[in-house]
Amino acid sequence: MTLIAVVGTGTTGTAIAEACWAAGNDVVLYDADIYAALSAIHRVTAAHRTVTASSGHTAGKNNDRVGRLTFAARLSDLAGSDIIVEAVPERMDLKIAVLRSIEDIIGPDTLLVTSSSSLPLTSMAAQLRDPHRLVSF
Structure with a gap:
C-alpha cells in the first residue's frame, strides 16, 4: 500500500486526496490549520458515502477504507x-x-x-x- 501525504487541504488538495484515496491508497492530510484538514476528511468521506449509496453498495467494506484517510498534526x-x-x-x-x-x-x-x-x-x-x-x- 502506498502512503500519500497531501499538504494543503483547499479545493485542490482535497480533490487530490480524494482521488488518491479512491484509488485505494492510504492518505494523510496536513494543513497549517488542523480544522481545515479535518474538514477535508469530512468532505472526502461524505462524497464517498454518497457515491457508495447511489451505486447500491453496502457500507461494510467501504467503512474499512475510512480509517485509511487520516490527518497529521505536524508536518x-x-x-x-x-x-x-x-x-x-x-x-x-x-x-x-x-x-x-x-x-x-x-x-x-x-x-x-x-x-x-x-x-x-x-x-x-x-x-x-x-x-x-x-x-x-
Whole structure:
C-alpha cells in the first residue's frame, strides 16, 4: 500500500486526496490549520458515502477504507510517506517555503509533487536541495 501525504487541504488538495484515496491508497492530510484538514476528511468521506449509496453498495467494506484517510498534526508526521503532494495556494514564496520544509523531513526515496498549475516547475525545483525529485501533475 502506498502512503500519500497531501499538504494543503483547499479545493485542490482535497480533490487530490480524494482521488488518491479512491484509488485505494492510504492518505494523510496536513494543513497549517488542523480544522481545515479535518474538514477535508469530512468532505472526502461524505462524497464517498454518497457515491457508495447511489451505486447500491453496502457500507461494510467501504467503512474499512475510512480509517485509511487520516490527518497529521505536524508536518514532521509525514516523514514516512512514499509520496508527498504540495497543494498550497499558488504563491511562489509559499510553495518554496513549504517544499523546503517538506524536504527537511523526507527520505531520499520519497517522491515530492507540486500541484502548481501556473508557476514554473524549474523555478521551484531550483530552490530545493535536490531539484530532480520535484515533479508536477
